[in-house]
Amino acid sequence: MSRRLRAWVLALGGLGFALLFAAAVTGLPEFGGSWHPYGDRAVRAALARHTANVVSAVNFDQRAFDTLGEESILFGAVLGAVVLLRQTRDEHRRPPAPAPVSPPVRRYALLALPVTLLIGVYVVAHGQLSPGGGFQGGVVVATALHLLYIAVDYRALERIRPVGLYEVADAAGEAAYLLVGAGALVAGAAFLTNVLPYGTFDTLSSGGTVPLLNAAIGVEVACGVVVLLARFLDQAVEIEDPGGDGNGGGGAARGGPERP
16 A cells, blocks of 8 residues: 555545544533433433442443453453563572661551551442442552551562462452353343342342452452562562673572662
8 A cells, every 4th residue: 555545544534533523522412511311321220220339330230341341451461461570590589688667657557557458348348339349449458468568578578468379369350250241141141231139229239240240350450459569579680690700691680679
């Protein structure tokens, strides 16, 4: 294809997009108006399926397939980090040197860790009832674990963070979301259709499949963020000359991160 032809294709495509965009904009309701058909329908659908948090109803019920794509983006990012930042054959691991921590920082972080962890679990568990959910609560849970790095040192964090188990749990969270969707197919409905009983409104068991999908997202996000941070924190890599001649070469010694 010549350059002139490519330019014409680009121009025609841009013109078509501009026309469609202008037609779509002219059909929008006026700014500040009282007509909100999408919001009204979303609220009605959430209430009909006994989901108090409309945002969670949209994410895990009305557009659950889109949320699967969003979850898969994070899963793919974690998988890429695991593959690209894995320890190679010419690297060996050095135990990280302990870093001093001031007593006030240690006390505050150790006090905040269980509180933050409890808040994260609460946000995930109540995602269908109140603002929050698996995405937000998963990040809070992962953050809570890393408060131990601030309070003590990197070795203490490693003891409560076996990366291999978190990698498995990350994959299990992704698989659980798919299995819930496949369960709808077994029940004779479309993929990720809300086929479970809706339960009692404003309780933990309400919403049908919403709390299950929300929990799967919480596990995947929490474990995925832990694994992602673990791979980046482990990248305190120093090239050493095993022969000690100072001419470079040799293997890489991978140690734990040092705080400034």
